[in-house]
Amino acid sequence: METTAAQSPAPVRREAAAFRNLITATVGFTLTFWAWNLVSPLSGAFKDRLDLSSFQQSLLVAVPVLVGSLGRVPAGALTDRFGAKLMFPLVSALTVVPVLLLIPAKDNYAAMLAVGFLLGLGGTTFAIGIPLVNSWFPPAKRGLALGIFGMGMGGVALSGYFTPRIAEHDVNLPFWIVAGALLVYSLLAAVLITDHPDRKVPEDSLGHRLGQAGRLRVTWELSALYAIGFGGIVAFGVYLPTYLKTWYEMSPTEAGTKAAGFALVTVVFRPVGGWLSDRIHPALVTAAALLLAALMAVVQAFDPPLYPLGTIALLAMAAGLGTASGSVFALVSQVTPQAAVGSVTGIVGAMGGLGGFVPPLVMGAIYSAKSSYSIGFMLLSDLALAGAVYAYGRMRTLRRDG
Numbered sequence: 001m002e003t004t005a006a007q008s009p010a011p012v013r014r015e016a017a018a019f020r021n022l023i024t025a026t027v028g029f030t031l032t033f034w035a036w037n038l039v040s041p042l043s044g045a046f047k048d049r050l051d052l053s054s055f056q057q058s059l060l061v062a063v064p065v066l067v068g069s070l071g072r073v074p075a076g077a078l079t080d081r082f083g084a085k086l087m088f089p090l091v092s093a094l095t096v097v098p099v100l101l102l103i104p105a106k107d108n109y110a111a112m113l114a115v116g117f118l119l120g121l122g123g124t125t126f127a128i129g130i131p132l133v134n135s136w137f138p139p140a141k142r143g144l145a146l147g148i149f150g151m152g153m154g155g156v157a158l159s160g161y162f163t164p165r166i167a168e169h170d171v172n173l174p175f176w177i178v179a180g181a182l183l184v185y186s187l188l189a190a191v192l193i194t195d196h197p198d199r200k201v202p203e204d205s206l207g208h209r210l211g212q213a214g215r216l217r218v219t220w221e222l223s224a225l226y227a228i229g230f231g232g233i234v235a236f237g238v239y240l241p242t243y244l245k246t247w248y249e250m251s252p253t254e255a256g257t258k259a260a261g262f263a264l265v266t267v268v269f270r271p272v273g274g275w276l277s278d279r280i281h282p283a284l285v286t287a288a289a290l291l292l293a294a295l296m297a298v299v300q301a302f303d304p305p306l307y308p309l310g311t312i313a314l315l316a317m318a319a320g321l322g323t324a325s326g327s328v329f330a331l332v333s334q335v336t337p338q339a340a341v342g343s344v345t346g347i348v349g350a351m352g353g354l355g356g357f358v359p360p361l362v363m364g365a366i367y368s369a370k371s372s373y374s375i376g377f378m379l380l381s382d383l384a385l386a387g388a389v390y391a392y393g394r395m396r397t398l399r400r401d402g
Contacts, residue, residue, distance in 0.1 A: 023112040025084070025132055025152075029152025032182070034158050035122040036095075036120070037156045038099065038163060039061050039116055041159055041164045041252075042167060042174075042253070044166075044245055048114075050109045050383075059364075061239065064123065067116075068124055069352070072126060072353065073350045076130075076342040077206045079132070084128050084129065084132035086334075089190040092186040097184055098116075098122075099179040126153075127345045127349045130146065130332075133146055134333050140335040141355035143282070150326055151270055151271060152219060154263065154267035156203060157267060158260070160256045184334050190340055212343070218335050221394070222348045225328050228387040232321040232359075232384070233263070233322065258300050265315050270322045273322065273326025276323070276375075277326070277327045281396050286331070286394065289322075297313075297317060297381035298378070298381045299313040362376055
């Protein structure tokens with residue numbers, strides 16, 4: 001009895017450390033995602049200021065998405081090697097630089113593209129937080145924990161709602177506020193984030209670990225599913241303000257508010273996807289969620305009035321995409337060795353972000369050519385339906401214990 005009593009505080013401390021890391025990582029993910037998405041809510045103002053075409057505007061908001069997505073591959077592998085305690089505060093602090101560079105760059109399109117390239121750094125923290133959270137929680141609780149961490153993508157919603165409103169007071173003020181918040185957070189994260197004491201540090205090279213992860217069939221299967229689910233979220237996060245402003249003739253502030261509502265729904269349903277995946281095979285959750293998104297994309301393709309049908313379709317689509325993004329990473333945690341979670345997460349996360357890079361460009365190009373968004377929504381429906389069929393037909397045969 002004395003031994004048990006003496007040992008009992010250890011699991012309590014371990015659980016407290018797990019939740020401390022989860023909360024700290026989620027806050028950091030939220031802030032860096034806000035920074036990552038700073039350009040999108042102001043893209044309408046940049047279009048007017050710099051006299052941009054629809055395609056140029058789409059490229060402006062898509063560049064940070066591309067760089068942040070590709071950057072997750074080395075960020076995840078470096079996290080496997082050096083740990084989140086170093087990587088999270090370091091990347092958060094470095095993101096301050098491009099945020100502040102937006103101030104002098106805002107009057108030049110080429111400079112904005114260059115700074116947008118650097119701003120992509122903020123999108124890499126996803127691949128840092130996933131292995132951190134995954135290491136601290138047991139398998140039975142990982143789905144929910146990863147879903148809660150994934151709520152950090154709500155930084156897109158915060159950016160969509162607050163950035164244009166703050167900019168109404170001073171065009172540079174959003175950049176100063178986000179840079180200051182990131183700087184404070186990086187200092188706190190250096191103290192509060194701790195790597196799991198049993199974390200296995202890989203000794204092989206970065207290239208070898210990425211090569212091993214890339215040779216796993218499941219890595220690319222999960223990448224495809226995540227490219228549809230999370231890619232859809234990112235695409236709508238960066239392009240929905242433009243779509244609402246152009247098609248439904250909203251003001252930039254109103255369009256940003258509606259887009260923030262869409263993003264908020266995806267945030268709420270991401271942990272729902274993880275929670276359901278702890279109880280049902282995550283492949284089944286993914287299939288059902290993507291089927292819902294596919295059906296709602298078809299509805300929106302027919303250009304319904306925004307109230308009520310368009311709003312219902314967009315919010316239901318957000319629920320489906322949010323649930324799918326949570327369930328896919330619950331599946332990642334089940335089938336990936338702990339020491340390789342960062343590398344696999346980096347590749348899967350990169351493919352998810354790339355899934356968000358292409359649609360804004362396609363939507364902008366289609367609208368420029370056809371003055372319609374219907375084709376873009378039908379393409380989304382086709383992809384989501386294909387993902388639902390594959391998740392149900394192939395991924396549900398994977399064993400829950402990986």
